[in-house]
Structure formats: structure tokens, C-alpha cells
Ligand code: HEC
Ligand code: HEC
């Protein structure tokens with residue numbers, strides 16, 4: 222009898238030790254899952270509101286089908302200012318009449334071209350008022366003094382990819398700024414690199430970007 226008891230005792234011990242380990246570990250894993258759901262999904266969802274562009278304009282159609290160059294719509298004027306996004310009137314050079322069957326073009330034509338209204342485009346990248354940025358020193362011409370970038374490559378260093386379909390716009394509910402606006406550390410990736418600004422007139426002093 223005594224022999225038998227001795228032989229089951231270690232087994233019981235193993236079993237309860239195993240159970241106890243689970244007791245400590247299970248809440249830990251539940252905690253991690255809750256934290257991940259909150260940090261990765263719930264918090265960003267609550268922090269940002271999402272909107273679609275008022276007109277479903279696609280770059281693909283205009284660049285690849287209509288054959289337009291980026292400069293047709295986004296150019297640096299001779300005085301160094303940037304033309305940003307064309308007015309409805311400039312678009313209507315082509316869209317005086319309906320060119321196709323798409324719903325998106327119909328909406329653009331009915332709601333903007335006919336009444337002569339401007340589109341309130343959602344801008345993915347807009348800096349706070351205390352930051353000064355100009356496209357002129359960041360032009361293809363300037364960069365290609367040292368590099369060999371295509372126009373699209375250049376824009377993509379700093380911008381979201383708008384090539385196929387305009388992406389969803391996310392706005393921070395607290396600051397009112399777009400999620401895709403460049404942060405200071407992203408400017409500093411170039412500006413704080415002495416090799417990069419060597420030979421240009423630019424430097425990395427605070428007042429260069431903060432007015
Ligand atoms: C027919 C005019 C037109 C042409 C040509 C054009 N775009 Fe655009 N672009 C727009 C309009 C309208 C918007 C605003 C809607 C949107 O973001 O999709 C825009 C927005 C953008 C934005 C987003 C800016 C921001 O931060 O909100 C980028 C980047 C851009 N274009 C790059 C390009 C590049 C690169 C090319 C050439 C390959 C190009 N565009 C050609 C009209 C044009
Ligand atoms: C050089 C002529 C030209 C200019 C300038 C132009 N478009 Fe278009 N657009 C076209 C053509 C061609 C189509 C394709 C029509 C089709 O077959 O459905 C088109 C299609 C569209 C569509 C339908 C969705 C899509 O993109 O395929 C929208 C919306 C539109 N254009 C808006 C605009 C806006 C806004 C501007 C100004 C920023 C603009 N267009 C400037 C030629 C032009």
C-alpha cells in the first residue's frame with residue numbers, strides 16, 4: 222500500500238505545478254491581447270476620423286490615359302511659389318463636356334463644373350503655421366544636381382502614394398492635422414545629415430523651418 226502512494230505522489234506534484242504555472246501565465250496573455258487591441262486598433266480608431274475625397278479623381282486615368290505630366294497640374298511657378306491643385310476652371314479645359322460614362326466624372330461635372338464650384342480637396346500633407354516649407358529648393362532640378370530621381374520617386378519621398386486611387390484621409394481629432402503630414406524627424410533625415418546639405422546654401426538651424 223505504502224509503495225503505491227509513493228509512486229503517485231510525484232505525478233500529482235507535476236500536475237499541480239503545471240496548473241499553477243498556467244494560473245500565472247494566462248492573465249498575462251489576456252492582458253497582452255487587451256493591450257494590443259486597445260493600442261493597435263481601438264486607440265488609433267478613436268484618435269483619427271476618416272474621410273474620402275469629395276470627388277473620386279484618379280491619377281492613373283489622368284497620367285496614363287489622358288497622358289498628362291505631373292507639371293500640368295502641380296508646378297513650381299517662375300517666382301518659386303507652388304501651384305498646388307488646379308481649380309475647377311483649369312480642369313474644365315477638358316471637362317467642359319462629359320468625356321466618359323463614369324459616376325465619378327458625372328459627380329464632378331454636376332456638382333462642380335456646371336455650378337462653377339471649387340472642390341474642397343482633402344490635403345494629406347499640410348504643415349502647421351509655424352513651419353515654413355517651399356517646394357522650390359526640393360525640386361527635381363535641385364535634387365538631381367546630385368541624384369537621378371524620376372518625378373514620381375521624388376514626390377514619394379515626402380508624400381502618400383496617390384497613384385491608383387486617392388487614399389482615405391485620416392485626421393487627428395485633437396490636433397486637426399492629417400495623419401500623413403511629415404513630422405520634424407522626417408525632415409531631419411535629410412537636413413541633419415551634413416553630407417546631404419554640403420554644397421548647398423541650406424543649413425539646419427531652427428529658423429530655417431520655423432518662422
Ligand atoms: C489632371 C491634374 C493632375 C495631374 C496631371 C497630376 N495630379 Fe496630383 N493631384 C491632382 C488632384 C486633383 C489632387 C487632389 C486629389 C488627390 O489627392 O488625389 C492631387 C494630389 C496629389 C498629391 C497629394 C498631395 C497631398 O498631400 O494631398 C500628390 C503627392 C500628387 N498629386 C502627385 C502627383 C504626381 C507625382 C503626378 C505625376 C505623376 C501628378 N500628381 C499628376 C491633380 C493632378
Ligand atoms: C487633358 C484633359 C483632362 C484634364 C485637364 C482633366 N481631366 Fe479628368 N479626365 C480626362 C479623361 C480623358 C478622363 C477619362 C474619361 C473616361 O473615359 O471615363 C477623365 C476622367 C475624370 C474623372 C473620372 C474618374 C477618373 O479619374 O477616371 C474625374 C472625376 C475627373 N476626370 C476629374 C478631373 C479633375 C478634378 C481635373 C482637374 C484637377 C481633371 N479631371 C482634369 C481628361 C482630363
Ligand code: HEC
Pocket residue numbers: 291295305306344346347348349353354356359372375376377378379380403
Ligand atoms: C521634401 C519633401 C517634399 C517633396 C519632395 C515634395 N513635397 Fe509636396 N509637400 C511637402 C510638404 C511639407 C507640403 C505641405 C506644405 C505646407 O503645408 O506648407 C506639401 C504639399 C503639397 C501639396 C498640397 C499643396 C496645398 O497646400 O494644397 C501638393 C499637391 C504637393 N505637395 C505635391 C507634390 C508633388 C507633385 C511633388 C513632386 C513633384 C512634391 N509635392 C514633392 C513636401 C514635399
Ligand code: HEC
Pocket residue numbers: 358359360363364365366367368375378410411414416417418419420421
Ligand atoms: C549637394 C548634393 C545633394 C543634393 C542637392 C541632394 N542630395 Fe540627397 N544625398 C546626397 C548625398 C551625398 C547622400 C548620401 C548621404 C549619406 O549617406 O550620408 C544623399 C542621400 C539621399 C537619400 C538617401 C538618404 C538616406 O538617409 O538614406 C535620399 C532619399 C536623398 N538623398 C534624397 C534627396 C532629395 C529628395 C533631394 C532634393 C530635395 C536631395 N537628395 C538633394 C547629396 C545630395
Ligand code: HEC
Pocket residue numbers: 348349352403404405406408409412425426427428429430431
Ligand atoms: C528641416 C526643418 C526643421 C528644422 C531645421 C527644425 N524643425 Fe522643428 N518642426 C519641423 C516640422 C515640419 C514640424 C511639424 C511637424 C511635427 O510636429 O513634427 C516641427 C515641429 C516642431 C515643434 C513642435 C513639437 C512637435 O514635435 O510636434 C517644436 C517644439 C520644434 N519643431 C522645435 C524645433 C527646434 C528647437 C529646432 C532647432 C533645434 C527645430 N525645430 C528645427 C521642421 C523643422
Ligand code: HEC
Pocket residue numbers: 352353354355358359363378379403407408409410411412417418421422423424429430
Ligand atoms: C529628401 C531630403 C529632404 C527632406 C525630406 C526635406 N528637405 Fe528641406 N532641403 C533639402 C535640400 C537638399 C535642401 C537644399 C536645396 C538646395 O539649396 O539646393 C533643402 C532646403 C530646404 C529649405 C530652404 C533652406 C534655405 O536656407 O534656403 C527649407 C526651408 C526646407 N528645406 C525645409 C524643409 C522642411 C520643413 C521639411 C520637412 C517638412 C524638409 N525640408 C524636408 C532636402 C530635404
